[in-house]
Amino acid sequence: xNFQQLRSIREAQRRGFNLTEVAHALHTSQPGVSRxxxxxxxxxxxxIFMRAGKRLTGLTEPGxxxxxxxxxxxxxxxxxRRAGDDFARAGTGxxxxxxxxxxARYALPPVVRDFRATHPDVxxxxxxxxxxxxxxxxxxxxxxxxxATEALxxxxxxxxxxxxxxxxxxxxxxxxxxxxxxxxxxxxxxxRLSQFPIITYExxxxxRSHIDDAFRTAGLDLNIVLAAMDADVIKTYVELGLxxxxxxxxxxxxxxxxxxVAIDARHLFADNMTxxxxxxxxYLRDYVYAFMSTFAAPLTREAVEAAAHESASQAGL
Numbered sequence: 001x002n003f004q005q006l007r008s009i010r011e012a013q014r015r016g017f018n019l020t021e022v023a024h025a026l027h028t029s030q031p032g033v034s035r036x037x038x039x040x041x042x043x044x045x046x047x048i049f050m051r052a053g054k055r056l057t058g059l060t061e062p063g064x065x066x067x068x069x070x071x072x073x074x075x076x077x078x079x080x081r082r083a084g085d086d087f088a089r090a091g092t093g094x095x096x097x098x099x100x101x102x103x104a105r106y107a108l109p110p111v112v113r114d115f116r117a118t119h120p121d122v123x124x125x126x127x128x129x130x131x132x133x134x135x136x137x138x139x140x141x142x143x144x145x146x147x148a149t150e151a152l153x154x155x156x157x158x159x160x161x162x163x164x165x166x167x168x169x170x171x172x173x174x175x176x177x178x179x180x181x182x183x184x185x186x187x188x189x190x191x192r193l194s195q196f197p198i199i200t201y202e203x204x205x206x207x208r209s210h211i212d213d214a215f216r217t218a219g220l221d222l223n224i225v226l227a228a229m230d231a232d233v234i235k236t237y238v239e240l241g242l243x244x245x246x247x248x249x250x251x252x253x254x255x256x257x258x259x260x261v262a263i264d265a266r267h268l269f270a271d272n273m274t275x276x277x278x279x280x281x282x283y284l285r286d287y288v289y290a291f292m293s294t295f296a297a298p299l300t301r302e303a304v305e306a307a308a309h310e311s312a313s314q315a316g317l
Contacts, residue, residue, distance in 0.1 A: 003077060005040040006070045008033050009048060013067060014140070017049065017056035025159060039155040063310075067232045075281065078141055092121040098134040098143035099126065101230050103274065106250045108147070108295075115294045122287050127224040130204055130229065138279050142290055145278060147295070149207055152277040159308050163296035167266035168207060169252050171238055171245040178244065179261040188263055190218045197243035205229045206248050207272035214269050235260060280308070 007026060012033070014020040015137035023030040034054070048063035049056045059067065099108060104126060110122060127137055127221050131151035139157055146152060152160040170188060172178050178196070182188065194215065201208040206229075215222040225243050228234050231251035238245035239259050246269075252262040276292060276299065278284060289301040 001039060001043055004028075005036045006074055008036040009067070009070050010074060012037065012049065012056060013059065017058065018042055019056065031065065033137050066175060075141065075279075078283075080283075093285060093287065094125060095145070095287060096122045096125045096127065096137075096143045097135040097145050097147065097291075099128060100131060100149065100205065101128055101149040102149075102248050102251060103147045104128050105230075106248070107231070109272070111291075111295045115291050118294075119287050119290060122259075132204065135277070138277060143277070144282070144284070145276060145291065147274065147276050149202060149272050149274050150209065152275045154278075157280050158277045159280050159304075160275040160294075161292075161299055161304065161307055163274045163276050165273055165301065166207075166270045167249050167264070167271055168211065168246055169249045170263040170265045171235060171247055171257070171260045172263070173239060173241065173251060173259065174261050176244070176261070178263060182261070182263045188265065188268065190214060190268055193244065193268070194220040194222070197223050198246060199226045199228075199234050199237050199243040200224060200246040201231075201234070202229050203229045206231070207269070210270040210272060212247055220268070278304075 004026070008022060009158040011022040012019065015025065018034050021028045023033050024158075026033065037049065044066070046062040046066070047060050048066060050058045050060055050063075062276075093144075097108070108126070115122075117226060127134075127143055131139065132150045134143070134146040135151055135158060136153050138146045139155065146158070147163075154156055170178065170193065178188065178192070181192075184314070200211060203212075208227075212222060226234075226237055228237075231247045234245045234247055234296050235251070235257060237243070245260075246265065249262070249266075252260070276295060278288075284304075292299040292304060293301070
């Protein structure tokens with residue numbers, strides 16, 4: 001048994017049993033992948049994959065049982081390499097961060113600036129995606145830290161730590177009637193907001209579910225004319241007069257967004273929680289802990305390790 005065999009099994013499942021893609025991912029040949037899989041099956045005395053001729057079509061029942069074990073073995077091998085790196089290259093390395101656009105665009109810049117000032121020898125790689133994509137990057141070992149509002153707490157394999165709460169704002173051009181009403185001291189209501197076309201986030205992004213829930217609970221129609229995952233895109237179309245925008249409050253900057261007016265909407269929609277997540281059981285280098293505490297001061301190494309221990313106890317690990 002060797003790690004190349006284990007990687008071939010894992011990648012075959014991840015890539016829909018397409019051996020051409022597996023070979024490309026592992027920088028080897030398709031016959032080489034087939035040989036590695038067959039040799040491990042022969043050694044274990046089971047068939048891991050169902051086949052139609054030479055083509056893999058799915059996992060057998062034994063395959064479904066052994067795949068989680070293979071995942072754990074490869075995960076621990078990665079932890080072992082990271083532990084060795086900590087001693088061999090203290091203070092240097094690569095930190096891979098996966099985040100949604102709102103977090104990457106608005107929350108992370110000052111954090112990255114402060115972290116780089118204290119860890120100049122750490123290279124940062126930033127991946128952007130939906131909350132589900134952020135979670136998948138963590139689960140696949142392609143990111144060390146994930147930051148998002150929704151989804152991260154839904155995965156048992158992740159330790160999702162609460163960081164801070166935030167609210168939404170309604171954004172409109174300065175000459176919009178809602179801007180005039182706000183200036184006169186009128187409090188914005190859902191009923192009033194429902195009278196306008198809405199531009200906001202796509203489903204699954206940046207607290208969108210709380211927006212939908214508020215309108216649904218009030219029995220009001222939510223007329224969304226454009227949905228995007230990028231607050232800058234939303235604000236651009238609001239400036240063009242296509243509708244009223246609902247964005248994360250952090251996405252509005254008075255100096256940068258001089259062509260828009262923000263109206264506080266915290267009384268209309270439930271608060272949102274930004275979470276930082278790591279994969280359960282992952283080996284975290286010292287600078288990963290440093291980054292987490294830079295992003296959210298309460299996330300000290302002691303607090304993160306305590307949360308990991310509590311999470312493992314609840315999972316029966």
